[in-house]
Amino acid sequence: xxxxxxxxxxxxxxxxxxxxxxxxxxxxxxxxxxxxxxxxxxxxxxxxxxxxxxxxxxxxxxxxxxxxxxxxxxxxxxxxxxxxxxxxxxxxxxxxxxxxxxxxxxxxxxxxxxxxxxxxxxxxxxxxxxxxxxxxxxxxxxxxxxxxxxxxxxxxxxxxxxxxxxxxxxxxxxxxxxxxxxxxxxxxxxxxxxxxxxxxxxxxxxxxxxxxxxxxxxxxxxxxxxxxxxxxxxxxxxxxxxxxxxxxxxxxxxxxxxxxxxxxxxxxxxxxxxxxxxxxxxxxxxxxxxxxxxxxxxxxxxxxxxxxxxxxxxxxxxxxxxxxxxxxxxxxxxxxxxxxxxxxxxxxxxxxxxxxxxxxxxxxxxxxxxxxxxxxxxxxxxxxxxxxxxxxxxxxxxxxxxxxxxxxxxxxxxxxxxxx
Amino acid sequence: xxxxxxxxxxxxxxxxxxxxxxxxxxxxxxxxxxxxxxxxxxxxxxxxxxxxxxxxxxxxxxxxxxxxxxxxxxxxxxxxxxxxxxxxxxxxxxxxxxxxxxxxxxxxxxxxxxxxxxxxxxxxxxxxxxxxxxxxxxxxxxxxxxxxxxxxxxxxxxxxxxxxxxxxxxxxxxxxxxxxxxxxxxxxxxxxxxxxxxxxxxxxxxxxxxxxxxxxxxxxxxxxxxxxxxxxxxxxxxxxxxxxxxxxxxxxxxxxxxxxxxxxxxxxxxxxxxxxxxxxxxxxxxxxxxxxxxxxxxxxxxxxxxxxxxxxxxxxxxxxxxxxxxxxxxxxxxxxxxxxxxxxxxxxxxxxxxxxxxxxxxxxxxxxxxxxxxxxxxxxxxxxxxxxxxxxxxxxxxxxxxxxxxxxxxxxxxxxxxxx
Numbered sequence: 159x160x161x162x163x164x165x166x167x168x169x170x171x172x173x174x175x176x177x178x179x180x181x182x183x184x185x186x187x188x189x190x191x192x193x194x195x196x197x198x199x200x201x202x203x204x205x206x207x208x209x210x211x212x213x214x215x216x217x218x219x220x221x222x223x224x225x226x227x228x229x230x231x232x233x234x235x236x237x238x239x240x241x242x243x244x245x246x247x248x249x250x251x252x253x254x255x256x257x258x259x260x261x262x263x264x265x266x267x268x269x270x271x272x273x274x275x276x277x278x279x280x281x282x283x284x285x286x287x288x289x290x291x292x293x294x295x296x297x298x299x300x301x302x303x304x305x306x307x308x309x310x311x312x313x314x315x316x317x318x319x320x321x322x323x324x325x326x327x328x329x330x331x332x333x334x335x336x337x338x339x340x341x342x343x344x345x346x347x348x349x350x351x352x353x354x355x356x357x358x359x360x361x362x363x364x365x366x367x368x369x370x371x372x373x374x375x376x377x378x379x380x381x382x383x384x385x386x387x388x389x390x391x392x393x394x395x396x397x398x399x400x401x402x403x404x405x406x407x408x409x410x411x412x413x414x415x416x417x418x419x420x421x422x423x424x425x426x427x428x429x430x431x432x433x434x435x436x437x438x439x440x441x442x443x444x445x446x447x448x449x450x451x452x453x454x455x456x457x458x459x460x461x462x463x464x465x466x467x468x469x470x471x472x473x474x475x476x477x478x479x480x481x482x483x484x485x486x487x488x489x490x491x492x493x494x495x496x497x498x499x500x501x502x503x504x505x506x507x508x509x510x511x512x513x514x515x516x517x518x519x520x521x522x523x524x525x526x527x528x529x530x531x532x533x534x535x536x537x538x539x540x541x542x543x544x545x546x547x548x549x550x551x552x553x554x555x556x557x558x559x560x561x562x563x564x565x566x567x568x569x570x571x572x573x574x575x576x577x578x
Numbered sequence: 579x580x581x582x583x584x585x586x587x588x589x590x591x592x593x594x595x596x597x598x599x600x601x602x603x604x605x606x607x608x609x610x611x612x613x614x615x616x617x618x619x620x621x622x623x624x625x626x627x628x629x630x631x632x633x634x635x636x637x638x639x640x641x642x643x644x645x646x647x648x649x650x651x652x653x654x655x656x657x658x659x660x661x662x663x664x665x666x667x668x669x670x671x672x673x674x675x676x677x678x679x680x681x682x683x684x685x686x687x688x689x690x691x692x693x694x695x696x697x698x699x700x701x702x703x704x705x706x707x708x709x710x711x712x713x714x715x716x717x718x719x720x721x722x723x724x725x726x727x728x729x730x731x732x733x734x735x736x737x738x739x740x741x742x743x744x745x746x747x748x749x750x751x752x753x754x755x756x757x758x759x760x761x762x763x764x765x766x767x768x769x770x771x772x773x774x775x776x777x778x779x780x781x782x783x784x785x786x787x788x789x790x791x792x793x794x795x796x797x798x799x800x801x802x803x804x805x806x807x808x809x810x811x812x813x814x815x816x817x818x819x820x821x822x823x824x825x826x827x828x829x830x831x832x833x834x835x836x837x838x839x840x841x842x843x844x845x846x847x848x849x850x851x852x853x854x855x856x857x858x859x860x861x862x863x864x865x866x867x868x869x870x871x872x873x874x875x876x877x878x879x880x881x882x883x884x885x886x887x888x889x890x891x892x893x894x895x896x897x898x899x900x901x902x903x904x905x906x907x908x909x910x911x912x913x914x915x916x917x918x919x920x921x922x923x924x925x926x927x928x929x930x931x932x933x934x935x936x937x938x939x940x941x942x943x944x945x946x947x948x949x950x951x952x953x954x955x956x957x958x959x960x961x962x963x964x965x966x967x968x969x970x971x972x973x974x975x976x977x978x979x980x981x982x983x984x985x986x987x988x989x990x991x992x993x994x995x996x997x998x
Contacts, residue, residue, distance in 0.1 A: 173602065173606070175601070184592050184593035185593025188593055195591070197620075382588070451861075462884070475884065517874075
């Protein structure tokens with residue numbers, strides 16, 4: 159089914175608000191196996207809206223239109239629809255009745271501007287809006303069905319879920335040759351997009367029913383798999399087979415699927431191992447602690463984190479010997495190791511993690527330029543491990559990747575420790 | 579100037595991500611006096627992208643295209659552009675050189691999929707991307723100029739601000755009959771939008787050339803002033819007069835203007851006072867430390883932050899007496915005060931800040947339900963002050979407002995201390 163969306167409103171093209179109605183509708187349609195082909199946003203300009211309605215209805219079988227159904231002077235989407243269809247724009251007795259009931263129920267007289275909402279294109283079908291005033295309006299233009307919805311997200315979603323999607327679903331189910339889809343997002347860290355592509359690309363030919371896609375969401379990279387087949391069982395089967403292959407080549411870099419978030423996944427792995435964690439952060443300045451504690455219930459695993467932004471506090475809070483700082487400097491593997499061990503000792507936790515480095519833009523040395531970060535992991539089942547990393551990019555990016563890499567050292571360790 | 583946007587990517591039409599690049603660009607263009615006429619989102623489908631490029635370039639003078647410039651198999655926007663322009667799609671020596679340099683700088687061999695990014699439509703102009711691999715590409719199609727940008731928001735914004743907008747602005751300035759605009763964004767914290775509206779609304783009638791707008795950017799609220807006039811001098815004058823009036827009614831809640839960010843402003847106030855700072859965070863879990871250390875040079879002011887996520891660490895790192903924890907609990911004004919004083923003592927700083935509370939969704943007591951937060955400030959020139967706050971919303975929101983309120987206690991104290 160060819161579906162397009164048209165969203166109207168000056169607020170959508172002047173940067174005032176981000177259009178989230180489309181995202182919501184796209185996801186609901188995708189669940190039904192429909193990939194939206196095009197989304198168009200136009201301002202409150204009559205000829206632009208009329209033109210966009212004509213174009214979309216000439217291409218698509220279904221067009222969902224949002225915005226411009228309200229009572230104010232810049233609400234004229236249905237007037238444009240009447241112009242596009244070449245029919246009169248006139249008051250509808252049913253809609254008028256609904257509006258009168260709605261105002262009466264609130265003990266208010268209906269005001270003249272609200273009466274604007276009773277006008278619809280002749281021949282269109284109004285459907286009552288139970289959470290607002292402007293009705294859903296359904297209009298057929300050539301071979302296209304257009305659904306007009308209010309742009310207010312609450313009303314948009316209620317009418318979409320209650321009225322529009324059930325109609326689309328019924329039509330899909332009545333069609334022969336319907337395509338079924340299944341979807342999986344695999345989330346990785348520590349794997350550049352180009353490496354992921356190289357690893358996964360050879361698999362595509364073995365899975366002709368699956369579309370492979372990539373998405374960067376720093377510091378993560380995601381692999382999207384979408385299977386299409388003539389039945390849901392076949393789509394699910396094709397997806398499962400592709401997922402097994404992809405997980406095999408991506409290995410432990412996959413930390414989760416679909417809606418999984420990194421910090422809850424890591425806390426869960428720690429929790430299942432019965433382990434606790436402490437951190438000592440220099441250049442990441444609390445970013446790791448903040449990620450972990452953003453998760454409800456983190457306190458069962460995370461005991462404490464020291465943001466040691468001066469040499470003095472590296473010694474005072476996590477016991478880094480002043481000799482080490484003097485001899486090797488605050489940015490060194492020796493200091494990172496002492497920090498991880500010191501955080502673990504101070505908090506009495508199973509594991510200790512630390513980060514120290516040059517996030518930039520200032521600082522750095524010829525041997526350790528800006529972007530150099532030492533990440534360390536201490537624990538009862540390993541010799542304290544330190545990795546020297548070199549991250550490109552600005553301060554924000556260096557901190558982001560440094561925090562991510564440090565946590566990932568721990569996750570990888572827990573995974574390998576859990577293996578028989 | 580007729581401007582349209584075209585965003586490509588399956589993730590934009592399947593509900594995976596909301597397109598925020600457009601919102602960003604629309605707002606920047608609006609500041610230049612340009613209202614975007616149409617935004618089109620299409621999936622990764624070659625004929626759809628080619629068709630959309632042809633349509634947009636037939637209507638608009640400028641089209642900004644985002645997405646599909648990367649190294650993977652679903653990146654083919656420039657290939658579609660070459661098809662739309664009827665020119666060959668070929669490797670460009672300049673782009674190839676930039677890619678080689680970028681990989682060499684990271685000590686990596688260039689991989690074959692990255693080489694895809696060196697191909698551009700013949701006759702187009704590549705501009706180097708300093709924060710990523712894929713370049714900006716500028717192509718003229720008929721009377722339309724098309725700018726192709728990577729869809730990754732960080733790269734999109736850097737190339738937009740650094741390369742695309744200056745070119746558009748230069749073209750606008752060369753046109754006759756233009757309207758001159760002047761802008762000011764006043765940034766506040768601790769002031770609800772409705773209160774700001776009540777304070778500022780009476781001023782609007784005295785400033786007919788100025789449009790007043792409000793923007794919520796939790797935990798901040800911003801007042802946007804836009805003056806329009808036939809000359810730049812008049813626009814600047816009208817803006818300056820409105821700004822003086824607004825600053826008068828908003829007072830010290832205004833922490834900055836335009837691009838000012840809260841943390842750098844606070845660090846600057848501290849630095850000018852010759853003061854240093856330490857923090858002890860419980861429910862905000864490092865959020866305050868992370869905000870401050872995200873600013874380059876924070877180490878001259880910020881000495882250390884303890885994320886004390888257990889009673890034990892509240893005593894060990896910032897010396898909260900166990901009797902206080904036992905008698906008043908970890909969420910109490912007594913604990914908050916001991917934490918602020920303890921952080922200050924441990925780090926030897928001028929000021930100490932602390933936060934402890936119930937961020938939710940679990941926890942809380944009948945007297946101190948979820949959302950209750952105690953924020954404290956200790957320093958040499960005041961009796962340690964604690965404020966009990968009650969923040970609505972989910973865990974993320976409670977943490978955000980708790981961190982913001984705690985920092986703002988310090989900023990307000992420094993402002994009043996600096997007054998004669």
